[in-house]
Amino acid sequence: MRGFRDYLPAQMNARLKMIATIRSVYERYGFQPLDTPAQEFRVTLMGYGEENTKQIFAFQNPEEEDVALRFDLTVPLARVVAQYPDLVMPFRRYQVAPVWRADKPDPGRFREFIQFDLDAVGVSSLAADAEILCAMYDTLKALGIERFSIRFSDRKVLNSLLDFAGITHERSHSMFRILDKLDKIGLDGVAAELTKGRVDASGDTIPGLGLDANQVGRIKEFIALPKGKRREALRSLEKLFAGVGSAKEAIAELTFICDSLDALGISEQNVQLDLSIARGLDYYTGPVFEASLDDAPEFGSVFGGGRYDGLVERFLGRTIPAVGASIGVDRLFAAMEKLGLHEFAPSTAKVIVTIMEPGQLAEYQKLARELREAGVNTEMYLGDEKSLGKQLQYANRQQIPLAIIIGSDEFARGEVTIKNLKLGGQLQDRKKAAHGKEREEWLALSRTVQQTCPLTRCVEEVKKMLAV
Amino acid sequence: MRGFRDYLPAQMNARLKMIATIRSVYERYGFQPLDTPAQEFRVTLMGYGEENTKQIFAFQNPEEEDVALRFDLTVPLARVVAQYPDLVMPFRRYQVAPVWRADKPDPGRFREFIQFDLDAVGVSSLAADAEILCAMYDTLKALGIERFSIRFSDRKVLNSLLDFAGITHERSHSMFRILDKLDKIGLDGVAAELTKGRVDASGDTIPGLGLDANQVGRIKEFIALPKGKRREALRSLEKLFAGVGSAKEAIAELTFICDSLDALGISEQNVQLDLSIARGLDYYTGPVFEASLDDAPEFGSVFGGGRYDGLVERFLGRTIPAVGASIGVDRLFAAMEKLGLHEFAPSTAKVIVTIMEPGQLAEYQKLARELREAGVNTEMYLGDEKSLGKQLQYANRQQIPLAIIIGSDEFARGEVTIKNLKLGGQLQDRKKAAHGKEREEWLALSRTVQQTCPLTRCVEEVKKMLAV
Numbered sequence: 001m002r003g004f005r006d007y008l009p010a011q012m013n014a015r016l017k018m019i020a021t022i023r024s025v026y027e028r029y030g031f032q033p034l035d036t037p038a039q040e041f042r043v044t045l046m047g048y049g050e051e052n053t054k055q056i057f058a059f060q061n062p063e064e065e066d067v068a069l070r071f072d073l074t075v076p077l078a079r080v081v082a083q084y085p086d087l088v089m090p091f092r093r094y095q096v097a098p099v100w101r102a103d104k105p106d107p108g109r110f111r112e113f114i115q116f117d118l119d120a121v122g123v124s125s126l127a128a129d130a131e132i133l134c135a136m137y138d139t140l141k142a143l144g145i146e147r148f149s150i151r152f153s154d155r156k157v158l159n160s161l162l163d164f165a166g167i168t169h170e171r172s173h174s175m176f177r178i179l180d181k182l183d184k185i186g187l188d189g190v191a192a193e194l195t196k197g198r199v200d201a202s203g204d205t206i207p208g209l210g211l212d213a214n215q216v217g218r219i220k221e222f223i224a225l226p227k228g229k230r231r232e233a234l235r236s237l238e239k240l241f242a243g244v245g246s247a248k249e250a251i252a253e254l255t256f257i258c259d260s261l262d263a264l265g266i267s268e269q270n271v272q273l274d275l276s277i278a279r280g281l282d283y284y285t286g287p288v289f290e291a292s293l294d295d296a297p298e299f300g301s302v303f304g305g306g307r308y309d310g311l312v313e314r315f316l317g318r319t320i321p322a323v324g325a326s327i328g329v330d331r332l333f334a335a336m337e338k339l340g341l342h343e344f345a346p347s348t349a350k351v352i353v354t355i356m357e358p359g360q361l362a363e364y365q366k367l368a369r370e371l372r373e374a375g376v377n378t379e380m381y382l383g384d385e386k387s388l389g390k391q392l393q394y395a396n397r398q399q400i401p402l403a404i405i406i407g408s409d410e411f412a413r414g415e416v417t418i419k420n421l422k423l424g425g426q427l428q429d430r431k432k433a434a435h436g437k438e439r440e441e442w443l444a445l446s447r448t449v450q451q452t453c454p455l456t457r458c459v460e461e462v463k464k465m466l467a468v
Numbered sequence: 469m470r471g472f473r474d475y476l477p478a479q480m481n482a483r484l485k486m487i488a489t490i491r492s493v494y495e496r497y498g499f500q501p502l503d504t505p506a507q508e509f510r511v512t513l514m515g516y517g518e519e520n521t522k523q524i525f526a527f528q529n530p531e532e533e534d535v536a537l538r539f540d541l542t543v544p545l546a547r548v549v550a551q552y553p554d555l556v557m558p559f560r561r562y563q564v565a566p567v568w569r570a571d572k573p574d575p576g577r578f579r580e581f582i583q584f585d586l587d588a589v590g591v592s593s594l595a596a597d598a599e600i601l602c603a604m605y606d607t608l609k610a611l612g613i614e615r616f617s618i619r620f621s622d623r624k625v626l627n628s629l630l631d632f633a634g635i636t637h638e639r640s641h642s643m644f645r646i647l648d649k650l651d652k653i654g655l656d657g658v659a660a661e662l663t664k665g666r667v668d669a670s671g672d673t674i675p676g677l678g679l680d681a682n683q684v685g686r687i688k689e690f691i692a693l694p695k696g697k698r699r700e701a702l703r704s705l706e707k708l709f710a711g712v713g714s715a716k717e718a719i720a721e722l723t724f725i726c727d728s729l730d731a732l733g734i735s736e737q738n739v740q741l742d743l744s745i746a747r748g749l750d751y752y753t754g755p756v757f758e759a760s761l762d763d764a765p766e767f768g769s770v771f772g773g774g775r776y777d778g779l780v781e782r783f784l785g786r787t788i789p790a791v792g793a794s795i796g797v798d799r800l801f802a803a804m805e806k807l808g809l810h811e812f813a814p815s816t817a818k819v820i821v822t823i824m825e826p827g828q829l830a831e832y833q834k835l836a837r838e839l840r841e842a843g844v845n846t847e848m849y850l851g852d853e854k855s856l857g858k859q860l861q862y863a864n865r866q867q868i869p870l871a872i873i874i875g876s877d878e879f880a881r882g883e884v885t886i887k888n889l890k891l892g893g894q895l896q897d898r899k900k901a902a903h904g905k906e907r908e909e910w911l912a913l914s915r916t917v918q919q920t921c922p923l924t925r926c927v928e929e930v931k932k933m934l935a936v
Binding site: 001002004006007008009010013015016027028029032034035036037038039040041051057058059061062063065067069083086087088089090092102104105111112113120122123124125127128131132138146191203259260262263264265270282318346347348349352362363364365366369373375376377378380381382383394397398400457 | 469472473474475477479481483484493495496497498501502503504505507508510524525526527529530531533535537548552553554555557558560566568572579580588590591592593595596598608613628646680727728730732733763806814815816817820829830831833834837840843844845846847848850851852865866868870910
């Protein structure tokens with residue numbers, strides 16, 4: 001089906017490992033798991049910009065109520081906070097779950113994808129925002145990514161930019177959306193959309209915002225502010241916005257975040273102040289952040305979030321401050337795949353018990369059970385192939401490292417042969433040398449490829465071979 | 469929303485632990501993870517009995533194609549097997565995911581629930597069926613359940629029952645459904661539905677199947693067969709069906725399963741041959757099984773499955789044999805809750821860093837980071853409460869065992885106080901004794917409740933206190 005995918009075992013094993021890694025970082029910070037239903041009342045999901053409403057998979061339940069599949073995990077979180085008055089605050093939760101959007105599917109753009117969110121609700125202190133940034137940093141490091149950029153800014157900076165450029169606040173929504181495209185359409189594209197509009201690559205006409213040259217000039221001054229070194233960027237902003245009264249709060253917030261990052265020892269290389277960050281969603285009210293991978297920039301933002309002090313209020317009628325971030329698991333997974341950071345193991349079994357003598361099935365069953373009871377992930381071969389060669393071929397395709405072979409001879413002697421398929425493959429790749437040191441090495445390797453031991457010592461021997 | 473639930477952290481921590489336990493048993497058997505989308509084409513999900521079609525949440529996608537939310541994980545598995553011709557066989561997969569049914573919601577009956585399935589596809593050997601039974605046994609044991617009953621039979625026994633009772637095979641579907649209700653409506657209810665019909669508790673009329681007294685008598689003879697001891701039940705069946713030619717295959721299959729269970733050392737107490745098992749779904753073709761908890765029988769079948777050699781054929785046009793079982797995670801979770809087998813921990817954090825001097829935030833941040841880097845799950849208190857009492861109250865509600873306190877005095881001395889909140893609670897529960905051994909014990913306990921150490925040794929000390 002367009003926009004949907006199956007995850008076969010090799011991909012799933014990599015995905016599960018990735019999710020377990022993220023989970024352990026979040027729990028390290030004391031975040032706790034939450035789960036909510038896939039379906040929400042449609043009205044709960046409305047009002048986050050026209051686009052999102054169009055993107056919803058909506059239908060009716062048997063009671064003919066309008067329901068829809070959730071399109072993110074933040075709105076359900078806000079609904080939960082409003083619904084359970086006894087929830088202990090601060091409520092620090094993570095949630096990893098699929099979300100659905102009825103988008104036009106593209107390569108790399110899906111209608112069902114997993115999000116992994118962490119949020120702290122009921123925290124006004126910006127120390128929580130700094131902690132989210134720090135958790136983002138630790139998460140990407142824990143996933144084995146060294147070269148990444150987490151960029152942050154503050155939504156209030158953009159509000160001050162409106163004052164600085166003399167633009168009314170009613171137009172903020174349109175303007176932020178345009179600024180958010182800077183990475184995609186470049187400075188000229190942004191300037192065109194701010195003034196007369198432009199025709200995009202697919203021939204569609206995008207109407208302009210109708211700003212004048214003076215206004216655009218001020219915006220360009222802002223865009224030209226230096227990125228990178230946090231304190232430097234902060235000082236430039238202070239200078240540019242010196243005459244803008246509303247900028248004081250934004251600068252105080254960013255200063256607080258910079259202080260925290262310094263205290264936490266988070267390097268400038270990975271976490272930068274970038275004042276051009278806007279983030280599309282309407283509901284952000286303070287610091288905003290997003291992360292991309294330096295060696296896979298084409299995947300865009302893989303992790304992003306910010307402070308949204310007004311969202312719970314929409315459900316509850318009173319303000320509960322909150323801040324959080326979300327990983328696009330599938331996008332980050334794809335970016336990590338490009339960087340070669342996944343191990344795609346078709347099986348996590350360590351041993352296969354081959355079946356050479358079907359009449360002796362009970363013996364094979366007993367041995368498989370003993371191995372499992374000893375904690376060894378063990379598959380008993382139960383397919384239709386009778387020959388050892390075909391059964392080992394299966395094991396090789398599944399990348400199972402050890403095979404246990406008990407044929408009629410072995411049964412007669414009460415023995416078992418354990419074959420190391422991984423080393424066996426290496427042995428085949430290396431030609432047997434005729435003499436000298438290479439011959440010695442080849443022989444040594446061949447001796448470890450296959451071993452015979454009494455059936456009673458099989459489990460012990462397997463554990464030894466797996467420990468190497 | 470009716471039929472849907474949120475899982476708050478304490479429940480989620482218990483659920484995640486349960487799922488991790490099941491996963492590790494399945495991987496012990498060499499089963500591998502699969503994931504499929506929540507949505508399938510509606511036509512894929514049709515044809516598994518009228519009931520299921522009614523139970524589907526169906527809607528249209530933006531291309532106006534009829535799609536629906538999956539109602540189980542077995543049909544998507546069959547679709548996957550048919551769709552990927554390169555899949556290595558046997559394909560042994562597990563999948564844990566939500567499914568949706570537009571059922572009438574009841575207490576304990578939900579419209580979204582998690583299933584945890586394991587299946588082996590491409591295996592004709594009944595050793596696979598025995599292995600599934602063995603995995604079911606190990607799973608329930610691993611979850612800490614001692615008293616449970618896995619009952620198995622074979623769909624072919626019921627086909628032979630039709631021959632034995634002189635009933636045409638076209639009526640098998642209706643008859644099996646009635647037999648399947650034996651636990652719920654009793655022998656009289658079953659007899660009524662097999663003949664003239666009956667009026668159920670809610671006043672609905674259930675039409676009868678119109679069998680005659682002779683036929684019902686034969687069915688009653690069958691139902692009266694002894695349960696329990698596997699060999700005994702098997703011998704009674706052989707005797708009853710001695711004149712039924714079609715019974716040979718069923719008896720051979722059940723004998724094979726009994727042999728395997730003996731070889732695997734699976735006790736009669738937990739795994740029984742119960743010939744009355746039918747399982748509702750049409751697609752079973754061979755052995756069938758289901759499990760219930762002896763001390764929570766009201767939850768019914770929490771784990772069930774069987775062989776379904778014909779299901780993949782519906783998609784592929786050729787037969788691929790398969791066998792599997794499914795856990796109703798939510799139902800089993802509820803049954804385990806009744807038995808007191810869950811630990812409902814609101815937090816997995818081990819330490820809370822309280823904030824006594826907001827001006828020293830950087831020091832608290834540094835310490836929290838050090839603890840996290842040392843592998844200790846640590847929450848920094850970021851709520852609005854300023855007093856130590858209120859912050860410790862939060863930690864107590866979250867059941868976080870250790871609190872770190874650094875007030876102005878501690879800062880001046882470069883020290884930190886570590887308070888054991890868990891022991892502290894016990895200390896409060898025990899009155900301070902005036903003299904003797906009890907006084908000694910109280911003093912010893914009070915000394916371990918709170919410790920002061922240099923800030924530089926805090927991480928070390930915390931690890932020591934957590935290790936106790």
